[in-house]
Amino acid sequence: MATILRNSVKVFYYARNALRDVAPQALFRRRLAARLGQAMLPDETIRARLKFYNKLRSAFVPSPDAVPVSRLPFSPSMYYYDLKEFARYFDPGLLIDLEFGDVRKVPKMPSVVKDRPITADNSNAVIMKLDKFRHFHMPADRLSFADKRPAVVWRGHLNNPIRTRFLEAVRDLPFCDAGTPNKKAAEQYRKPYLTIAQHKQYRYIVSLEGNDVATNLKWIMSSNSLCLMPPPTYETWFAESRLEANVHYASLERDFSDLSEKVQYFERHPAEAQRIISAANAYCRTFADERAEQAISLLVLYKYFVLSGQIEPDAEVWRYISG
Template sequence: MATALRNAVKVFYYARNAARDIVPQALFRRRLTGWLDQVRLSDATVRERLNYYNKLQHAFVPSPAAVPVSRLPFSPSMYYYDLKEFARYFDPGLLIDVEFGDVINVPRMPAVVKDRPINDDNSNAVLMKLDKFRHFHMPADRMHFADKRPAVVWRGELNNPIRTVFLEATRNLSFCDVGTPKRTAAEQYRKPYLTIEQQRHYRYIVSLEGNDVATNLKWIMSSNSLCLMPPPTYETWFAERQIEANVHYVPLEPDFADLADKVRHFERHPAEAERIIGAANAYCRKFCNERDEQAISLLVLYKYFVLSGQVEPDPDVWRFISS
């Protein structure tokens, strides 16, 4: 049933976005001024988040590879639709650099991306909420922590060496149900596929980065299970850098030698586990305020176009952004 519902939502996602492409785009552009008038009345949280996603401070010129808003690359389609949802409010001739897919390095020129490395020199990577159907799926969890199976679960592809290290470290731990459903993996690593709902029946869910960020992190932190993971090295719109160890998740050593001790500790101190789960749930809730999400997305692009010299800034809006 959950899979059928998810598929139905996916069909709606594509139908709605295809319809937006058919509608005369001038209708969206006429609404931009009204949107910006409302946005500048937003609170400081909106300003802080937009300037976190778009850290650019100085004027720049788009690269020779920049594309007009009217000709954004269509593949992957979800990246296209998620960016076009907000880019369509701007002049179709405005140029923008984009890097779709898993970005493991900071672009040489300011570009819109889904993810970026966590470091102090990543300003050229301008984050937008891309591929959100996959990355921001956070279904409700109605099972209490105490009612869940007292064990650790993980499923995923072996597309990062840390995942193989994890499977090796947990091979002889009886309280761990971990592995990959990929048939091409070595036999000792294979385990049957588990849905998100099935994984949420476990008290402890491990999150491990793959090609870039860990896709499962959002739905784990929005659940009533405890998230365990090494500190993240990449971030998306979810701002993984701002997630705090022992506040929103339980940190693990790179060799996972501390996993058994961590699980033993929280089995003896379930109230502490529930405190971390509560903080993780609260962190996730801000991404469910659709009005703020839309305002921030528009402002991230607005700031990009202003600093690239393509849009004359409205004094009031720019004062809100830069104050």
Template structure:
């Protein structure tokens, strides 16, 4: 159930992107050099981020399944628009391997993805900020931790065994308002839908991975509630691998037997909760500068096209990327 503000934002999102597709694309390509020049004066933190999202170092050739920029698949639509927002600055004949949707494994060839499993050999998964309208909503939270309800809340689809295991472990705890609002949820787990604002009334919000990353993680960490979750196993543009247990979130045991213990501890030590919440909020601010976000996105693609041998690098831009 979307709010009026959320619905309006979605309408604006589509209107803006449709307009970009209607405008002659050559206008964007003429601006590539200027956009790259602005991007390369970003700070070292931005450079580290672009090389984290795109870990490729050696040259490679696009696969036989690669598509031209001019022929990017239109569905899922938000993936198309989010990639096209930056791909349109490059020659429409350039080839790119892509995997839209939830990515459960590292691609066999260097490919643009929304997410990747957290593991060491992940360089073929080149992360772009895709499906960002859904994954990067971070609405304001005006309720201090101390003024929230002293309980635990979770809602979601039961599309991962970890979620059922969580519900089974905490269903009898009186301070837990947890369950699934989906029509196909078993009766014993069925709960009414809650908006983000309704979640934010609680001191403790649980984040659980589904098909890949947990969609609610970003807005929980940007709120004034405390995030409880198992360590992440997938990551997106949010770089979930960099989140630290007991720094940005409270880690939960695999069997969720420690939920009551954690709640009891932070009820006795609210200052500790505030410390973790402040660190989580600071982490979220990493993604708040839209100019920096756009610069990094453009450079991630630029690095991909250079290493795939499809464009010749500008010396200054490439020096910025490679250090």
């Protein structure tokens, strides 16, 4: 049933965005001023998140590789639709430098991306909420922590050495159900595929980065299971660098030598596990306000176009952004 519902939502996602593409785009551009007015929400966290996603402060000139709004690359399609949802409000000739897919390094030019490395100087990577259908799927969890299986679970592809290191570290731990469903992986690492709902039957779910961020992090933190992971090294719209170890998730050493100790501790202190789970759930609710999500997305692009010298800023909107 969950798969049927998910597929139905996916069909609606594509249908809605396809209709937006065939509609006269001038209709959206005429609404830009009104949308910007609506985006200036009084909540100070809006501006704080805007400044986090778009850290640019100085003027710049788009590179020769920049593409106009009217010709954003269509592949991958979800990246295209998620960016075009807000880019269509701007002049089709405005130029954007962008990098779709998994971004492992900070771009040399200010560019719109889905993710960026967590470093002190990553301001050239301007984050938008891209591929959100996949990354921001956070289904409800009706099973309490106490009623879950007192064990650890992980499934994923072995596309990062840390994942293989994890499987080696937990191979002989009887309370760990960890492996990869990839049939091409070494036999000792293979385990059957598990759905999200099956993962959430366990009290402890491990989140490990792959090509960049860990895709499962959002739905783990929105569940009633405890997220176990090493500190993140990449961030997306989810602002992974703002997650606090042992506040929003239970921190693990990068060699996983403390996994047994952590699980034993939380089995003896379930209230501590629940405290972290509650904080994680509250953090996830930050992204549930669709009005705020749309406002920030529009303002991130507006700031990009202003600093790239392509549009003259509205004084009131610019005061709001820079205030």
